[in-house]
Amino acid sequence: MNAAWWIRDSWEMVVRNLIHIKRTPELLLDVTLSPIMFVLLFSLVFGGSIVIPNVDYTSFLMAGIFVQTIAFAGIYTSVLLANDLQKGMIDRFRSLPMSQSSVLTGRTITDLFRALLAVSIMWVVGLLVGFRPEGGLAASVAAIGLMLLFGFALSWVGVAAGSLVRTPEALQGIIFAVVFPLTFVSSAFVETRRMPEWLGWFADRQPMTLVIDAVRSLTLFGEPGPAAIPAVLWSLGTLVVAFPLGLWLYNRRTTQ
Amino acid sequence: MTRAMIEAVGLHKSFGDTHALAGLDLDATEGTILGVLGPNGAGKTTAVRVLTTLIRPDAGHATVAGIDVTKDPAAVRSRIGVAGQYAALDELLTGSENLEMVGRLYRVPAPVAKQRAAALIERFELGDAANRPVKTYSGGMRRRLDLGAALIAEPPVIFLDEPTTGLDPKGRLSMWDLIAGLARGGTTVLMTTQYLEEADRLADDIAVIDHGRVIARGTADALKRQVGGERLVVTISQESTLDPARRVLESIGEGPARVDDASRAVSVAVESHGAVLTRAIRELDAAGVHVDDIGFRRPTLDEVFLSLTGRPAEEPAEVVA
Ligand SMILES: Nc1ncnc2c1ncn2[C@@H]1O[C@H](COP(=O)(O)OP(=O)(O)O)[C@@H](O)[C@H]1O
Ligand SMILES: [Mg+2]
Numbered sequence: 001m002n003a004a005w006w007i008r009d010s011w012e013m014v015v016r017n018l019i020h021i022k023r024t025p026e027l028l029l030d031v032t033l034s035p036i037m038f039v040l041l042f043s044l045v046f047g048g049s050i051v052i053p054n055v056d057y058t059s060f061l062m063a064g065i066f067v068q069t070i071a072f073a074g075i076y077t078s079v080l081l082a083n084d085l086q087k088g089m090i091d092r093f094r095s096l097p098m099s100q101s102s103v104l105t106g107r108t109i110t111d112l113f114r115a116l117l118a119v120s121i122m123w124v125v126g127l128l129v130g131f132r133p134e135g136g137l138a139a140s141v142a143a144i145g146l147m148l149l150f151g152f153a154l155s156w157v158g159v160a161a162g163s164l165v166r167t168p169e170a171l172q173g174i175i176f177a178v179v180f181p182l183t184f185v186s187s188a189f190v191e192t193r194r195m196p197e198w199l200g201w202f203a204d205r206q207p208m209t210l211v212i213d214a215v216r217s218l219t220l221f222g223e224p225g226p227a228a229i230p231a232v233l234w235s236l237g238t239l240v241v242a243f244p245l246g247l248w249l250y251n252r253r254t255t256q
Numbered sequence: 257m258t259r260a261m262i263e264a265v266g267l268h269k270s271f272g273d274t275h276a277l278a279g280l281d282l283d284a285t286e287g288t289i290l291g292v293l294g295p296n297g298a299g300k301t302t303a304v305r306v307l308t309t310l311i312r313p314d315a316g317h318a319t320v321a322g323i324d325v326t327k328d329p330a331a332v333r334s335r336i337g338v339a340g341q342y343a344a345l346d347e348l349l350t351g352s353e354n355l356e357m358v359g360r361l362y363r364v365p366a367p368v369a370k371q372r373a374a375a376l377i378e379r380f381e382l383g384d385a386a387n388r389p390v391k392t393y394s395g396g397m398r399r400r401l402d403l404g405a406a407l408i409a410e411p412p413v414i415f416l417d418e419p420t421t422g423l424d425p426k427g428r429l430s431m432w433d434l435i436a437g438l439a440r441g442g443t444t445v446l447m448t449t450q451y452l453e454e455a456d457r458l459a460d461d462i463a464v465i466d467h468g469r470v471i472a473r474g475t476a477d478a479l480k481r482q483v484g485g486e487r488l489v490v491t492i493s494q495e496s497t498l499d500p501a502r503r504v505l506e507s508i509g510e511g512p513a514r515v516d517d518a519s520r521a522v523s524v525a526v527e528s529h530g531a532v533l534t535r536a537i538r539e540l541d542a543a544g545v546h547v548d549d550i551g552f553r554r555p556t557l558d559e560v561f562l563s564l565t566g567r568p569a570e571e572p573a574e575v576v577a
Contacts, residue, residue, distance in 0.1 A: 005363075009361065012357060012360060012361060016346065016349065016357060019348065019349060019353065020348045023348045023389060024348065087347070088340065088342050088343060088344035088345065089344055089345065089346050090344075091310065091338075091340055091344045092338075092344035092345070092358065092405065093361070094309075094310050095308050095309065095310060095333060095336070095338040095344075096333055096358065096361045096362060097330050097331075097333040097334035097361075097362060097363065098361040098362075255310070255311055255312070256311070
């Protein structure tokens, strides 16, 4: 299977997914409406009562909401893939002389667009309620790049999960039970040093915190900070493991 | 001329304890329709999935268009079209978008795929719905579009898994026309079905399968000779006239008449329609038999199974140790 065909087939799958979005725009609610609500609710409700030294709370908060949304959007690939797997179209694809992995690359690339859309919307809404990314343009672009890399890696974790778990409903439950606590036990909404010691210890070392801290440092201060390199390594490491694992599990699932 | 386009030898496939295929042999020569006839659970879909490279057999050997399905699945895929038991379409894409996308994925150049999609939409009478999402289609329209997707690359071999199951009589007839047209154009077709009538109408050659292996093989005529062809069936008004009715039918048809007391039905095998019906009515009337219903009936799959295996189609086989 040569690379040119692989790219063409992947693009074919991206176009198919984009048509789906065009025909059922509610597929975008989780990356449009929900992030807007999050930005507004957190900044308005907590803004007055949580005090972070030297930083306006809304500006502090944005990195947390960005990364939380990106994480959900990335892992949500599993639900979209599981939906696809329940329908007959995958059998059609499997009987065609196309690159079989393009179904997955098409899926994860589409979800990268979804993530980018979510970040753009949140960025604008954030600016309206007091987000001041004073780190400058280059640092902001780097922050967005890091978030998309992290989201893309989680999309491949989603591919593995979606191939493994039978139903979209079960996946929704698992996502809620795993990703939700991870986003809260992180530096997303509060400083980790305010947590009970053992919890803070975990929060400081888990990848969400690393990505959030790097994004926060880049957007607010224009410098990568100590978390940036571990954040990139975590993202790449996740991708390197989840990509082949996702391909393998998908293959196993569809050839049964 | 007699090139084998589909050839399967000794295919085995198990799912846990279920032997879906237990030494299945099939073959179809170029330009013919092979009908694979069997009840639910006989292994029809599994056989199609092996031959179309969707699953690997546990044992055995199969080639399609001369290419080994396990050694070079990609090459097989570019030479086959598949319409499965359930339509494999994208619900949110329109009919045209589905066909064009599948065409491009078959490596048909985009403009050619577009042309062919339009022609297939026309030929399959989907013109009005071409630009509507498939989720608005009826069952019959889906089946036709699904067949269209199988044909877009004009492959030499087509697999159809129960192409008319679930269709209304009109949908069934139009599907039959389309399938018959394929073979006339030189395409080799393997189709599965649960209906003897369907296999009889379309297939040049029929393989009856049961529990994952072939239990009878031949042309429709040969098969019908083996199981007894069409029967004349008479339902009478009064039980007391069963005997005279039996005598009349035995004088008209072939062999002994069959009597079903419960439904007051008497039947006999007949060779041809000819004047049989008028003669039967006249002679039954003369014998004082009042008739509620009279007509011809082809043997059902159940009867084929009964005569081939000695048990009805749906009954599970005895467990063999
Ligand atoms: N993926 C599967 N997992 C478990 N059992 C299966 C699977 N596919 C088919 N079977 C079993 O194999 C047998 C043959 O099935 P199938 O090929 O679908 O028959 P048919 O298409 O003739 O109705 C059935 O007993 C069915 O339950
Ligand atoms: Mg079947």
